Amino acid sequence: MSQQYPALLVIVPLLSAFAISIAGWVNKRLCFPIIVTALSVVVYASIGLLLTVLEKGVVIYHLGGWPPPVGIAYYVDHLNGLVLVVVASVALLNVIAAKKSIEQEFPDKAGPFYTLYILMVTGLLGIVVTGDAFNLYVLLEIAALTGYGLLAMGEERAPLSSLNYLYMGTIGACFYLLGVGYLYIVTGSLNMVDIARLLPPLYQSRAVLAAFIICMVGVWLKMAFFPLHSWLPNAYTHATSAASSLIAPLVTKVMVYVMIRLILTIFTPEFAFATLALNNIVVWLAVIAIVMGAILALAERNLKKMLTFIVVAEIGYMVGGAWLGNRAGMTGAILHIVNDALMTLCVFLVVGNIVYKVKGYAFENLQGLFRKMPFTMGAFVVGAMSIIGVPPTCGFFSKWYLIVGALQAGHYGFMAALIFSSLVSVVLFFRIFEICYYEPFSDHHGHDQPPEPMDEAPLTMVVPLLIVAVILILVGLYTGDIVNHIIKFAIPEGLV
Amino acid sequence: MKIIGLIITIITGAFLVYAAADFPAWADPNSPASTYLSPYFIENSMKDTSVPNFVTSLLADYRGFDTMFETTVIFTAGLVCFILLRISGGKEPETSHYRHVLTGVTVTLKKGHKIPESEDFERIDDLWTPPDLIIKTGCRLMIPFIQLFGLYVIAHGHSSPGGGFQGGVILGASIILLAISHDLRTALEKMREKVVAILCPIGVSIYAGTGALCLLLGVNFLDYSALASVLHVDPIAARSHGIFMVEIGVGIAVMTTMIWIYNNISSAGKYNQGL
Numbered sequence: 199m200s201q202q203y204p205a206l207l208v209i210v211p212l213l214s215a216f217a218i219s220i221a222g223w224v225n226k227r228l229c230f231p232i233i234v235t236a237l238s239v240v241v242y243a244s245i246g247l248l249l250t251v252l253e254k255g256v257v258i259y260h261l262g263g264w265p266p267p268v269g270i271a272y273y274v275d276h277l278n279g280l281v282l283v284v285v286a287s288v289a290l291l292n293v294i295a296a297k298k299s300i301e302q303e304f305p306d307k308a309g310p311f312y313t314l315y316i317l318m319v320t321g322l323l324g325i326v327v328t329g330d331a332f333n334l335y336v337l338l339e340i341a342a343l344t345g346y347g348l349l350a351m352g353e354e355r356a357p358l359s360s361l362n363y364l365y366m367g368t369i370g371a372c373f374y375l376l377g378v379g380y381l382y383i384v385t386g387s388l389n390m391v392d393i394a395r396l397l398p399p400l401y402q403s404r405a406v407l408a409a410f411i412i413c414m415v416g417v418w419l420k421m422a423f424f425p426l427h428s429w430l431p432n433a434y435t436h437a438t439s440a441a442s443s444l445i446a447p448l449v450t451k452v453m454v455y456v457m458i459r460l461i462l463t464i465f466t467p468e469f470a471f472a473t474l475a476l477n478n479i480v481v482w483l484a485v486i487a488i489v490m491g492a493i494l495a496l497a498e499r500n501l502k503k504m505l506t507f508i509v510v511a512e513i514g515y516m517v518g519g520a521w522l523g524n525r526a527g528m529t530g531a532i533l534h535i536v537n538d539a540l541m542t543l544c545v546f547l548v549v550g551n552i553v554y555k556v557k558g559y560a561f562e563n564l565q566g567l568f569r570k571m572p573f574t575m576g577a578f579v580v581g582a583m584s585i586i587g588v589p590p591t592c593g594f595f596s597k598w599y600l601i602v603g604a605l606q607a608g609h610y611g612f613m614a615a616l617i618f619s620s621l622v623s624v625v626l627f628f629r630i631f632e633i634c635y636y637e638p639f640s641d642h643h644g645h646d647q648p649p650e651p652m653d654e655a656p657l658t659m660v661v662p663l664l665i666v667a668v669i670l671i672l673v674g675l676y677t678g679d680i681v682n683h684i685i686k687f688a689i690p691e692g693l694v
Numbered sequence: 695m696k697i698i699g700l701i702i703t704i705i706t707g708a709f710l711v712y713a714a715a716d717f718p719a720w721a722d723p724n725s726p727a728s729t730y731l732s733p734y735f736i737e738n739s740m741k742d743t744s745v746p747n748f749v750t751s752l753l754a755d756y757r758g759f760d761t762m763f764e765t766t767v768i769f770t771a772g773l774v775c776f777i778l779l780r781i782s783g784g785k786e787p788e789t790s791h792y793r794h795v796l797t798g799v800t801v802t803l804k805k806g807h808k809i810p811e812s813e814d815f816e817r818i819d820d821l822w823t824p825p826d827l828i829i830k831t832g833c834r835l836m837i838p839f840i841q842l843f844g845l846y847v848i849a850h851g852h853s854s855p856g857g858g859f860q861g862g863v864i865l866g867a868s869i870i871l872l873a874i875s876h877d878l879r880t881a882l883e884k885m886r887e888k889v890v891a892i893l894c895p896i897g898v899s900i901y902a903g904t905g906a907l908c909l910l911l912g913v914n915f916l917d918y919s920a921l922a923s924v925l926h927v928d929p930i931a932a933r934s935h936g937i938f939m940v941e942i943g944v945g946i947a948v949m950t951t952m953i954w955i956y957n958n959i960s961s962a963g964k965y966n967q968g969l
Contacts (some may be wrong), residue, residue: 386730
């Protein structure tokens, strides 16, 4: 069975999506057990696949039995093996944590919601596992379409924000498709490895240059790279907590993976970094993204929206790191995909718990939360420390690699932006700690109201959150192993 | 703002045109796109899959995995329409209208009142137009033939243009035609909401299930040749039959999605009265 892992990763959630959809009409109570079982199988298969890759090297799976380039092939190496495990585990932890809030918010539409949820996970897994440039687009469509649906099922303004995202996302996907079309015209192939084999004689062709740039711009649009980020904050803020805590950690990170895959596998670093010499411009764009993301986050008086701007800044980290054009920067970018997915999940789950209990996420809703929800806030502190970059949480280590990469590349602007954004994060999070810990202030007359009793979110919401918080520290402690055994092999030898 | 948009559009367009100068010449038979893989598909489709229409074999076999997800995209579109538009347990409308069939007298009832069950009265929409005998009868005559043609298109995808997508759209259109020419209520009596909502995932699962069956029979996902042992034919013919099975699944999924989207949009999710 182990040689079927790549197919199982996508087929199990896909088939269970249809089962959940039918169960939603027959017996609603079946939906949740089905989705948890399916996602557990996916986590198991993804870990099995990563172990196989570590042991035997690249796994190639021919769908329909047709060898590439005639048919579609799945291509799993250390890079996407790692990302697959992250996507699968985040999806599983989040669905368990989100059960209560889904039932609270959509009592009669839980079935369709779970269906969209697992279809989105299918799409993301499919994007990561595939070795075919067009197949990637098809899965991108599924992930995007389900994302629009999930994000639109929120507050009153959610449909409008989601519509905005739909316009931008569609343009991004079209750009990617156009780029693949250009590549197909000049090479005749859609398989990534095959395109990489056919491209070197064509590096001087203007069509290849255009294909690269269009693909990049499309992917940047999808990942909300500044200044193409305008759709993200509203879409994520107005969505329900169950949807935003799935989409915020995963979608942008998967798109960063696609960008790295484009650079490393399809176009090869020699073309992307040496032939084009666009590095400097893109890294400066990343610097602007980081600085603007941090400043815009500072201007928010609303926890969830503030976090969405931090997501925008984090995108800048990863794009900048990948485009530094050296090994340390690329390592930092790949490591940050893992870390950022986990820490974004952590803080968005915290927002989910707060919304579940307090029914709001503006700063004034947060008063006294340390006393009221100690476990949730404990996890929030770990998540915040990780975003700031305090050792031993994992956020520190990816930032370390990024800074080393910036130093090696001699790009001090990027280094300054990283440090600036860390300092701004300190301000952002300690401001929230202050509100949660000290406010409401007493009135100095000794008539203090008795402290609010503890009112923690349900156990099914707190336990996954605490697991994520522990993982944040564990990943930090085992960073060395992750880098030396996995990421080292994900980056081609040529990149130093 | 408009000016900036215009400038960006012009620059992007100019860039794409500039890049297109390095394309192979228009309709060049020696271009990579037509020499690299296309000859393989054209020459081997019949040999590999015994399907004379190589568009079908390419779509449903060589790259059948993409097509499965395209079908899933269609299912997702229907589901998103449902989830965003459908208002379940909608309130009873303020007034409802009934028409006495023999005399043509319209009775308007306020909320809470009911009309005794009888054959003489029929429920009509708020924006009711007199029934046009020619349109109603004409559509009633056409619909069976449209559906028959839809089935023909699905079944003949192997040797002529057609297949599950096109046939499914034709089948779906026949039910929508019924809803337009009569009213949404009549169409819903023929295809109830629950039936549509359950058939749609079943259609896509037929596709994915065929693939999973191959996987259970010990080969890769969607490798139809494994079906040979189940169908008692040779592996090449099994591929042809496998393609037919997934085309049926696609047909069901596309048909029901069309109806699902129409029902939700035309009644604004209330399912009480359509266009």
